[in-house]
Amino acid sequence: xxxxxxxxxxxxxxxxxxxxxxxxxxxxxxxxxxxxxxxxxxxxxxxxxxxxxxxxxxxxxxxxxxxxxxxxxxxxxxxx
Ligand SMILES: [Zn+2]
Numbered sequence: 224x225x226x227x228x229x230x231x232x233x234x235x236x237x238x239x240x241x242x243x244x245x246x247x248x249x250x251x252x253x254x255x256x257x258x259x260x261x262x263x264x265x266x267x268x269x270x271x272x273x274x275x276x277x278x279x280x281x282x283x284x285x286x287x288x289x290x291x292x293x294x295x296x297x298x299x300x301x302x303x
């Protein structure tokens with residue numbers, strides 16, 4: 224799978240740890256839909272101490288509506 228850089232385990236990541244160079248990808252296990260979310264969008268209206276693992280449970284796939292086992296992946300945006 225996609226593993227790059229020195230990113231802490233996703234369970235340890237809190238919204239407050241995300242920076243603008245982080246790219247958040249949400250993957251739906253049911254339909255395979257992948258959605259890219261800006262870290263700043265994800266953190267909007269949510270407290271900084273929210274952990275990504277807590278957020279995963281609240282996600283809903285935009286394509287099929289699945290709410291279970293959606294995965295949040297954090298990667299580094301490529302520097303251009
Ligand atoms: Zn889906």
